[in-house]
Amino acid sequence: MTANSQIPPPPWQRLPDRQARRRREPISQEAIVSAAVRLLDREGLAALSMRRLAEELGTGAASLYWHVGSKDGLLDLVLDQVIGEGQVPDPDPARWREQLKDVARAQRRASLRHPYIVRISIGRIPMGPNALRYSERVLAILRAGGLPPRLAVQGYLLLIATVNGFTIDETGVTDGAPAGTGDSAGPDSAGPGDPASAQDAANMARDYIASLPRDLFPTMTGLADEFAFADADERFEMLIDIFVDGLARRAAANAAT
Amino acid sequence: MTANSQIPPPPWQRLPDRQARRRREPISQEAIVSAAVRLLDREGLAALSMRRLAEELGTGAASLYWHVGSKDGLLDLVLDQVIGEGQVPDPDPARWREQLKDVARAQRRASLRHPYIVRISIGRIPMGPNALRYSERVLAILRAGGLPPRLAVQGYLLLIATVNGFTIDETGVTDGAPAGTGDSAGPDSAGPGDPASAQDAANMARDYIASLPRDLFPTMTGLADEFAFADADERFEMLIDIFVDGLARRAAANAAT
DNA sequence: ACCTGAACACCGTTCAAGT
């Protein structure tokens, strides 16, 4: 939305640096990235190949390379595009803890909406224009909350990593493909997050754990029922409670020095 | 080490269930898995293909399928093998917090020793024999610490996810390939973790952030120096401090009810 | 019970040649 021309690309960006980018309808960098996101949303990470994407756009795979350099470069752009969906509020110093939790919740929702995105983000330092604007706004909240510079940056990096660690488990089971793609499930497609099959998986885990030999696994067999408790929302809230409270405690201890 | 025959495989295990497994030297499930781990340690995740692995073992790719079912099944076994390296101490109720932190530190070290393992673990519920024994012992520590059943299981799952989220960032930049494989670095291969190039990356990030327009990125440009502070050890300690302390606080609050 | 070669249906990427 804001002018990207003011932001020079980072030196490690895997993109061809060519200037004048005319907009012939069928194909352009923007069109390619949007088509990639649509394809990923619809069919998951495994369905995205340069050939398949080109077909979707009515061209050959080779034509994409002029615009996005490589598949890796395309994924950089996809990641930044999805990050661009995130809205971060203006800092309200009195409410920085709750604002930070909202940021975490929004990140989790985005990761569930695009179940392939956490996997794409692995190995990529998000430094596209949208990622920069996003970081700027989250860090502004932390600074407004009174966190000193180092703690603000460390806390920001750890928050993102923590949420990613959580959502990897949530989105991992389905391999990034949308629910209901397989032929095993009936017409009861339960939408994003697929709670029905997540509960099924938890029940299977419980039954299996309960069936283990009691002498070798005294603790686990006793806890089998708890593995069937798969309320991801509650677990996520617990995680960000622990994290944000701990960060606030550090900030307070830091201020006392 | 312990007899696996007492532990039935989970129903979703992607392996062919065949019984008598004679040990003709060149090829066996164990030999395949060990060779895969060696290849992965040496050349990273991208280097592992069924053809390449078979070549390493002096056979054709098709021969592997009888023993491991599929590449996915092989990765299940690789994951369990690496988890089997982990040693978890007997529970000491008075020291459960420190023991849990040690578990987290050991998990991080294993992930740095095998930089591909976190990526392999995505989408896999570790339920192999080694994973079960591991879970049993960690949960025993949490229960000995006085955590009620639900909190013990939730805390265990969140601890693993949190450590994974952290180590994904640490191992992500190099794509799981060992340091010094590329031809850009000199003979100064800095061993696992590759601190030299990690610091380089942090410095590049700092310089780039510092170069951004100050009016659009007032917060980030002011924090640029902090992005060059790449002490992953310190950041990790902060993370597990926050997490374990928060978990203990929850346990105490729970006990008061 | 195990191994094999050959084939099928894919990949990402390059490159000379076009317009």
Place this chain on the structure above:
DNA sequence: ACCTGAACACCGTTCAAGT
């Protein structure tokens, strides 16, 4: 400045055929 077809060097997996 952009697009293309064809090729290169790979993939995971299957399957009939062997021993």
